Amino acid sequence: MPTVILSGLTASFNQGRLERLLTTAWRIVAVPDESDSRILLKALGDADALIGLRWRGDWGETATRLRLIQALGAGVDAYDQNALPPGCSLCNVYEHGVPVAEYVIGVMAALTMRFGHYDRLLRSGRWDGSGRLDGETHAELAGQSVGLIGWGGIGREVARRARAFDMKVYAIRANPAGFSDSPEELRPDWQGGPDQLEELLGAVDFLIACCPLNEQTRGLLNRRKLALLRPTAYLINVARAEIIDEDALYDALRSRKIAGAALDVWYRYPSKLEERLLPASRPFHELENVLMTPHLSAWTEAMIERRWRVIAANLDALAEGRPLKNVVSPLGTRAS
Amino acid sequence: MPTVILSGLTASFNQGRLERLLTTAWRIVAVPDESDSRILLKALGDADALIGLRWRGDWGETATRLRLIQALGAGVDAYDQNALPPGCSLCNVYEHGVPVAEYVIGVMAALTMRFGHYDRLLRSGRWDGSGRLDGETHAELAGQSVGLIGWGGIGREVARRARAFDMKVYAIRANPAGFSDSPEELRPDWQGGPDQLEELLGAVDFLIACCPLNEQTRGLLNRRKLALLRPTAYLINVARAEIIDEDALYDALRSRKIAGAALDVWYRYPSKLEERLLPASRPFHELENVLMTPHLSAWTEAMIERRWRVIAANLDALAEGRPLKNVVSPLGTRAS
Numbered sequence: 043m044p045t046v047i048l049s050g051l052t053a054s055f056n057q058g059r060l061e062r063l064l065t066t067a068w069r070i071v072a073v074p075d076e077s078d079s080r081i082l083l084k085a086l087g088d089a090d091a092l093i094g095l096r097w098r099g100d101w102g103e104t105a106t107r108l109r110l111i112q113a114l115g116a117g118v119d120a121y122d123q124n125a126l127p128p129g130c131s132l133c134n135v136y137e138h139g140v141p142v143a144e145y146v147i148g149v150m151a152a153l154t155m156r157f158g159h160y161d162r163l164l165r166s167g168r169w170d171g172s173g174r175l176d177g178e179t180h181a182e183l184a185g186q187s188v189g190l191i192g193w194g195g196i197g198r199e200v201a202r203r204a205r206a207f208d209m210k211v212y213a214i215r216a217n218p219a220g221f222s223d224s225p226e227e228l229r230p231d232w233q234g235g236p237d238q239l240e241e242l243l244g245a246v247d248f249l250i251a252c253c254p255l256n257e258q259t260r261g262l263l264n265r266r267k268l269a270l271l272r273p274t275a276y277l278i279n280v281a282r283a284e285i286i287d288e289d290a291l292y293d294a295l296r297s298r299k300i301a302g303a304a305l306d307v308w309y310r311y312p313s314k315l316e317e318r319l320l321p322a323s324r325p326f327h328e329l330e331n332v333l334m335t336p337h338l339s340a341w342t343e344a345m346i347e348r349r350w351r352v353i354a355a356n357l358d359a360l361a362e363g364r365p366l367k368n369v370v371s372p373l374g375t376r377a378s
Numbered sequence: 379m380p381t382v383i384l385s386g387l388t389a390s391f392n393q394g395r396l397e398r399l400l401t402t403a404w405r406i407v408a409v410p411d412e413s414d415s416r417i418l419l420k421a422l423g424d425a426d427a428l429i430g431l432r433w434r435g436d437w438g439e440t441a442t443r444l445r446l447i448q449a450l451g452a453g454v455d456a457y458d459q460n461a462l463p464p465g466c467s468l469c470n471v472y473e474h475g476v477p478v479a480e481y482v483i484g485v486m487a488a489l490t491m492r493f494g495h496y497d498r499l500l501r502s503g504r505w506d507g508s509g510r511l512d513g514e515t516h517a518e519l520a521g522q523s524v525g526l527i528g529w530g531g532i533g534r535e536v537a538r539r540a541r542a543f544d545m546k547v548y549a550i551r552a553n554p555a556g557f558s559d560s561p562e563e564l565r566p567d568w569q570g571g572p573d574q575l576e577e578l579l580g581a582v583d584f585l586i587a588c589c590p591l592n593e594q595t596r597g598l599l600n601r602r603k604l605a606l607l608r609p610t611a612y613l614i615n616v617a618r619a620e621i622i623d624e625d626a627l628y629d630a631l632r633s634r635k636i637a638g639a640a641l642d643v644w645y646r647y648p649s650k651l652e653e654r655l656l657p658a659s660r661p662f663h664e665l666e667n668v669l670m671t672p673h674l675s676a677w678t679e680a681m682i683e684r685r686w687r688v689i690a691a692n693l694d695a696l697a698e699g700r701p702l703k704n705v706v707s708p709l710g711t712r713a714s
Contacts, residue, residue: 148487165663167654173677175651182678206542315511318503327501341509342518
């Protein structure tokens with residue numbers, strides 16, 4: 043019977059779910075505290091697969107049988123792809139396009155209509171922004187433009203909803219040849235490759251970061267690029283914080299060089315839920331024009347169930363000698 | 379040259395806009411303080427049309443020439459339709475379906491993902507709800523159901539967007555024979571008349587009030603009806619507060635008989651923007667599960683411009699002897 047390690051708390055929490063979804067027989071070893079390398083390394087000596095939030099290069103020493111490192115999400119920036127054990131594949135999992143797109147459209151409305159601001163005021167009897175009393179107006183989403191950096195599962199789901207809101211969709215993808223030219227498939231109104239980023243930045247009302255964090259995208263939105271955004275533009279980050287330079291973003295928001303932002307991904311995370319930690323070095327929490335959320339956009343029960351169904355199917359495939367799904371790094375070799 | 383009165387502040391503010399949009403010649407008389415009946419009654423003696431937020435029965439005495447009372451919005455509950463001058467029509471104006479639908483979808487996301495709550499927590503370093511740290515999950519809008527009380531300009535625009543979110547659409551209209559059966563037009567997944575309200579209440583995840591306030595709808599959602607909603611249901615009111623019994627709504631929210639609400643229309647309004655006034659007798663402002671906004675959902679510059687275009691076109695039609703648009707009460711007769 044093959045063995046799978048559930049590495050870390052998130053994977054370990056879902057042992058019951060995995061048992062329910064598997065159709066092949068596996069020995070399941072939960073290692074909730076993956077920082078205890080002694081236990082993890084011992085378990086890795088017998089393991090055929092590992093499911094977890096990260097892969098560290100120094101874990102590979104004993105992992106001679108390992109054939110699958112299964113990520114728990116789409117982003118694989120926390121997995122050292124240069125140090126996969128020989129013959130071991132890294133696979134990721136998606137299934138979060140729908141809830142993240144719901145978040146993106148929701149925060150576009152919340153930023154535009156300043157829900158938090160007007161709610162606070164009305165609770166103290168102040169009617170700023172009221173149409174009944176000729177308060178200040180807000181903008182309509184209809185007719186505005188969304189710029190997607192990334193045309194994957196998230197970007198496409200955002201685009202479909204933005205279209206129903208009569209918004210114009212701009213999109214950039216790493217490989218622009220990958221845009222479909224089928225008339226049946228959803229296509230952006232404007233599409234381009236990384237070379238055309240600056241053109242997109244100057245043209246959009248909402249800039250959405252929804253691409254992987256990798257060598258090409260780390261620090262992509264630096265001070266110079268952020269300066270190309272319109273002063274009325276909003277930025278929404280549902281990808282990884284490190285795609286946007288922290289100091290430049292903070293300065294742009296504080297000085298209102300852009301109108302505002304909704305940030306769901308952060309520069310710092312605590313190691314556990316109970317730990318208190320501000321999410322960045324710069325005091326974003328002092329800014330009124332930022333909607334701050336704790337990396338929640340994808341976090342629905344339905345999404346978790348969909349992901350574990352894919353994960354269980356990958357273990358079943360491994361047990362039965364069928365090809366794996368969502369392979370990011372096939373048949374890893376040690377870094378030379 | 380015919381004469382039009384801009385009655386009250388809201389209409390008076392827009393004198394320049396009206397002048398720009400009119401293609402026929404009008405004498406325009408602004409009466410910013412319509413509570414000064416002496417001035418208004420004197421002006422009404424010469425007026426062919428009045429544009430304003432209300433019509434009071436005792437204003438008709440001198441209005442012998444008046445042929446058009448032009449409302450500034452869709453709701454005509456503030457216009458005494460039993461006391462229109464003889465030969466005078468009451469017309470309303472729509473054009474707000476798009477921004478109100480944007481609000482409705484936006485607050486569905488904000489209530490479901492508790493933007494305000496998690497933003498407050500994260501600003502103090504707390505990560506409740508974080509998917510990275512196995513916090514509590516939220517629901518996906520996809521697969522949930524929206525129940526529309528009203529299938530007019532707002533209801534249809536909400537439905538179109540809700541479909542793009544893969545939500546199921548229930549709708550009730552006063553005259554169910556008025557639902558289109560054309561396959562080209564948007565149709566709800568479930569449709570009914572007022573008799574089927576109770577069926578709808580028990581079936582939906584989000585209940586949207588988007589119907590006129592009239593004798594049939596005043597107090598429509600009373601304590602007994604609200605009790606039919608699911609405990610997980612959210613209520614969104616973008617129509618008029620008086621459609622929902624205030625005490626029953628407050629009690630349902632406070633005791634969590636329903637999950638929450640977004641309220642954009644209120645039981646009390648101040649007489650001017652600067653006046654501080656809580657929006658209800660009951661302390662909704664103490665509840666955490668309510669998103670409170672000050673009647674802002676329609677209030678965009680684009681919507682105002684669209685409305686005044688329709689209003690100017692109605693004055694042009696009157697001046698040129700063409701039929702009026704959006705006639706609510708044609709050729710009023712004094713109440714017998």
